[in-house]
Amino acid sequence: MTFRRTRCPHCKAKLEAGQRIHPDCIEPWAEAEAAKKEREEAKRARAAAKVERAETKRRKEALKTRNDVLAEAKVAIQAFRRLEELSKGRGCISCKRSREEVEAGPWRPGGYWDGGHFKSKGAHPELALEPLNIWLQCKSCNAGSGKYARKGYTVAASFEANLAEIEGQELVDWLNGPHPAKHYDMDQLTALRNEYRAKTNELKKERA
Known part of the structure; x- marks a missing residue:
């Protein structure tokens, strides 16, 4: 059994039959999704950099x-x-x-x-x-x-x-x-x- 999306993923307003997103919402939704993806990637990069800094610090400490x-x-x-x-x-x-x-x-x-x-x-x-x-x-x-x-x-x-x-x-x-x-x-x-x-x-x- 499948469920049809009844609300627009961007504006959250009700969709017409057969719609997955309002036509006017396609562009702003795509931009919002791209920005969200960019934020998530930046967050992952910061986390990886933090891990790398901690490891570098640990290695330096071990050499002291x-x-x-x-x-x-x-x-x-x-x-x-x-x-x-x-x-x-x-x-x-x-x-x-x-x-x-x-x-x-x-x-x-x-x-x-x-x-x-x-x-x-x-x-x-x-x-x-x-x-x-x-x-x-x-x-x-x-x-x-x-x-x-x-x-x-x-x-x-x-x-x-x-x-x-x-x-x-x-x-x-x-x-x-x-x-x-x-x-x-x-x-x-x-x-x-x-x-x-x-x-x-x-x-x-x-x-x-």
């Missing part, structure tokens, strides 16, 4: 060394701490210039701000991934320029004095150590990197 992931974890934690401090309205930990003061100056490659380490990563690798060792610094202070440092202080001394004033001497004493060596395996480093990337993305959404 521990040092690669360690470097990425350091960058992720620095980026989060820099954004976190900016979101609190903080200025430079070393010279105490405000965001408005720093950003009123000439633009520098990479922006106006860095995530500065109280204890350097090279001399103190055990604190390289410690968020509390990273504070907001203007590019000038992080580069070691004493132009804006407290009178009679080096940049490092200003960093320590201001950190003690703002966050407390207890934190400064703890950061000054000593600290045991840290040994992160690949999984731990990957988890840290992903955690702080996610935190940064969440903070960006909150600030948007």
Whole structure:
């Protein structure tokens, strides 16, 4: 048993006997069908591209060394701490210039701000991934320029004095150590990197 179409596939109005589509609807229906097919093909292409990107990312991730992931974890934690401090309205930990003061100056490659380490990563690798060792610094202070440092202080001394004033001497004493060596395996480093990337993305959404 066959069923005859009683409604036009384009305008949905009732068809006459023997009609499958209204004559005036043939062209717009064909155009609509072509557009629908194009959208479906574009959707399939996007899905395939997404799968390909995921596979490319997986292959690249599999080729990374521990040092690669360690470097990425350091960058992720620095980026989060820099954004976190900016979101609190903080200025430079070393010279105490405000965001408005720093950003009123000439633009520098990479922006106006860095995530500065109280204890350097090279001399103190055990604190390289410690968020509390990273504070907001203007590019000038992080580069070691004493132009804006407290009178009679080096940049490092200003960093320590201001950190003690703002966050407390207890934190400064703890950061000054000593600290045991840290040994992160690949999984731990990957988890840290992903955690702080996610935190940064969440903070960006909150600030948007």
